[in-house]
Amino acid sequence: MTETHRPRRNRSVLVSGASIAGPAIAYWLHRHGFDVTVVEKAGTVRGGGYPIDIRGSALEVVRRMNVLPQLQKAHVNTRRITFVDSDGSTIAALPAENIAIGADGDLEVRRGDLTGILHDAVRESVAFMFNDSIATLDDRPDGIEVTFRSGARRTFDVVVGADGIHSHTRRLILGPEERFHHYLGACFAGFTLPNHLGLSHEGMLWNTPTQRAALYAAGSGRQVYGLLSFRRPDLPFDVFRAPDAQRELVAAAFPEGSWEIPRMVAEMRAAEDLFFDAVTQIRMTSWSLGRVALVGDAAYAPSFLTGQGTGLALVGAYVLAGELAAHADHAEAFDAYDRVLRPFVTLNQELANEGDTELFPATEESLRERNAALRTLSALPADPPHATYSALTLPDYD
Ligand SMILES: Cc1cc2nc3c(=O)[nH]c(=O)nc-3n(C[C@H](O)[C@H](O)[C@H](O)COP(=O)(O)OP(=O)(O)OC[C@H]3O[C@@H](n4cnc5c(N)ncnc54)[C@H](O)[C@@H]3O)c2cc1C
Structure with missing residues (x-):
């Protein structure tokens, strides 16, 4: 034609x-x-x-x-989310229905x-x-x-x-x-790593006001998803096309830490499926x-x-x-x-x-409040x- x-x-x-x-x-x-x-x-x-x-x-x-x-x-079918304190101790383990994962179909x-x-x-x-x-x-x-x-x-x-x-x-x-871009002040790296903790259909979340780490087992397999997220004032445009620089940036944001942090950083450095981006x-x-x-x-x-x-x-x-x-x-x-x-x-x-959500409190005060609420289970994370x-x-x- x-x-x-x-x-x-x-x-x-x-x-x-x-x-x-x-x-x-x-x-x-x-x-x-x-x-x-x-x-x-x-x-x-x-x-x-x-x-x-x-x-x-x-x-x-x-x-x-x-x-x-x-x-x-x-x-x-996530069954449980466990919140871990910055020193590595468990704050609370909530069954999935309390955080409404999988609700309403x-x-x-x-x-x-x-x-x-x-x-x-x-x-x-x-x-x-x-x-x-x-x-x-x-x-x-x-x-x-x-x-x-x-x-x-x-x-x-x-x-x-x-x-x-x-x-x-x-x-x-x-x-x-x-x-x-409307940058929300944080970056994240996602990758898979061995399921050292034997997690099954569950997630674990670790926070400080400037850092967040998560391990997530979508099933009961040998691999879990790891997520390392950290606050950063500027959007790092220079690293978006530079995987090695991304690994350095993430590692530098987690120089030390309790819980699984050192292991996660080491696995992130070696991960073949690293996905890095800005929270933007x-x-x-x-x-x-x-x-x-x-x-x-x-x-x-x-x-x-x-x-x-x-x-x-x-x-x-x-x-x-x-x-x-x-x-x-x-x-x-x-x-x-x-x-x-x-x-x-x-x-x-x-x-x-603006980046301050229930799961990622941005200040010492809001993190303390969230943890206190989780400990007494007096206020569960808000309904979606x-x-x-x-x-x-x-x-x-x-
Ligand atoms: C491998 C991968 C892993 C991801 N992991 C996460 C995660 O862990 N957490 C999260 O929040 N979001 C993640 N995302 C982003 C998530 O998929 C998107 O936020 C959302 O689902 C919207 O999808 P989208 O199709 O608009 O964009 P995206 O999922 O980003 O897909 C864009 C697609 O375009 C392709 N592409 C890019 N440039 C070109 C080009 N020049 N020519 C042709 N194709 C091109 C990419 O390869 C990709 O397939 C991931 C995306 C990818 C590609």
């Missing part, structure tokens, strides 16, 4: 990133009749990472994707299980280009010409950036990422420019303090694909995407509360804000 006879609807979409937002929007675009290609710089869909939560409106998205049964099977799944299930849902219907990424974008009146690092060149109607907090697509259209939000006044739109963390990362990064990625993918299907003109679709989704994003980003998780009633695009 020649350019002049191209149908007025947007037909072909390139998605950059194959983690959560990428495969999710690929699924919905395909279901709405678009021709979809996904480009991912890694060699395969990227598994690993800390277990993630799916709840509220996001739960409805995965139900509509017909992947709910697989995700329910993958639910990790909410799901907690290994991040890799979710990416695998989403990939399986689209692998037959969508073209994946692994080990490649976008080199240049040339936005023209009749389409957007994409040159790939591999040298390939193709024209699409729309490009969707689903390539995470440090989005390459966002950088290509809007420049350096610095101005989009991406805030943008617009999520699109020309024929390019952003989705998931690339557009509105809420930070792990909210536990809603995956939820926003799933819901955002559903809405953006639906609005592209509902509007012949991509600019109108992007406006509608913003209008429908932005209140939900804002509400969920506000959950981070279900109204916020469910604040968007999904539009019906079918």
Whole structure:
């Protein structure tokens, strides 16, 4: 078909990133009749990472994707969270129902299980280009010409950036990422390590006002997830692409410590699956420019303090694909995407509360208060804000 006879609807979409937002929007675009290609710089869909939560409106998205049964099977079923004092002694061990994990049909799944299930849902219907990424974008009146690092060149109607907090697509259209960060003053490193404590379906949390460590056993296996998080006044842009510098930064933030800290630091140094990032939000006044739109963390990362990064990625993918299907003109679709989704994003980003949450008290005083409350069990951590998780009633695009 020649350019002049191209149908007025947007037909072909390139998605950059194959983690959560990428495969999710690929699924919905395909279901709405678009021709979809996904480009991912890694060699395969990227598994690993800390277990993630799916709840509220996001739960409805995965139900509509017909992947709910697989995700329910993958639910990790946490039974207990133990809070450990800075000297290593146990403050309190709370059964999962007291902290409302898994309440109301909410799901907690290994991040890799979710990416695998989403990939399986689209692998037959969508073209994946692994080990490649976008080199240049040339936005023209009749389409957007994409040159790939591999040298390939193709024209699409729309490009969707689903390539995470440090989005390459966002950088290509809007420049350096610095101005989009709303930094919440901490960094974290996640990795797997041997299950020395024999943990099973449980988590352990250790805090000082400036440091947090967590061990998390999603099952009863030989490996657990470790998380080392620490306060830091400035966002360390210089280390985001330097894994060795990341390890040094984390180790320097935990020079000594009780409990499992020395062992965790040693394991972090050797870990092959280290995932380092800042506790930061991406805030943008617009999520699109020309024929390019952003989705998931690339557009509105809420930070792990909210536990809603995956939820926003799933819901955002559903809405953006639906609005592209509902509007012949991509600019109108992007406006509608913003209008429908932005209140939900804002509400969920506000959950981070400038980094001072129940699980991560920021001052000596708030940590003492939390520990005292945990010891007497007079005040359990607040119920999760279900109204916020469910604040968007999904539009019906079918
Ligand atoms: C390996 C991994 C481990 C993670 N672990 C954690 C964790 O422990 N805790 C936590 O809070 N969050 C973690 N995250 C982030 C979490 O997945 C997201 O916050 C959330 O789920 C939103 O997903 P997303 O798809 O928008 O972005 P992301 O999950 O960040 O995915 C972005 C995808 O884009 C790809 N990509 C990046 N640049 C390019 C490029 N130039 N060209 C093509 N593709 C590109 C990446 O390889 C990745 O697959 C992890 C992400 C990854 C990739």
